[in-house]
Amino acid sequence: MIVDDDALVRLGLADLLDTDPGIEVVAQAADGVQAVELATAHRIDVALMDVRMPRMDGITAIGTLRTVAHPPRIITLTTFDLDEYVYDALAAGADGFLLKDTDPAxxxxxxxxxxxxxxMLHPAAARRLIDRYHHTARAATSAAQQRIDRLTPRERDVLALLAEGxxxxxxxxxLGMRESTVKAHVSRILTALDVTNRVQAALLARDAGAVPGADPYPPGAA
Known part of the structure; x- marks a missing residue:
């Protein structure tokens, strides 16, 4: 689903996505309210979400979409890389943050x-995130470590590699595992840490010092 209040942007993105045989655009929304309605009516896998929109902005829409029966994964796609947009989008549950000048590929x-x-994070967004958490890491370390302590040793191994991208x-x-086993570990890690996605888990690992000296999420990494 493409969510943007600019009809030309929606058209351009739809044309881009149509070039990929593995992607089907099933819905387009002009604001957050319409996005929630369409996500309720359709089974949406991924939503590209603008931030500045009328009626309901993208940040609010992300939080609301997390409550639908089959919540889509969400990539914030915006012209603005302002600090509050990056932080608020990821805190609301976005799985990625890209700028509209990102290469189409x-x-x-x-x-x-x-x-x-x-x-996936745009490099500029990732750097802003890194800088912020470098400044606040000391205050967050104790609380983050308490959550990390809930994990088994094997889950900590998985988290450390996840946090490295x-x-x-x-x-x-x-780790010599089946990929399905890793997916199961990641699911349990997200539940134990009380986070909604891998980005938040990686940031928590960085706060706790589980990945000493590493960036919380490398620019452009998966």
Missing amino acids: DILRAIHLVAAGSA GTNADIAAA
């Missing part, structure tokens, strides 16, 4: 990655 790649359960396939290869 990377937009297509992001959709496939997010649909498969991974995440590893896909399920990467983690499976590194």
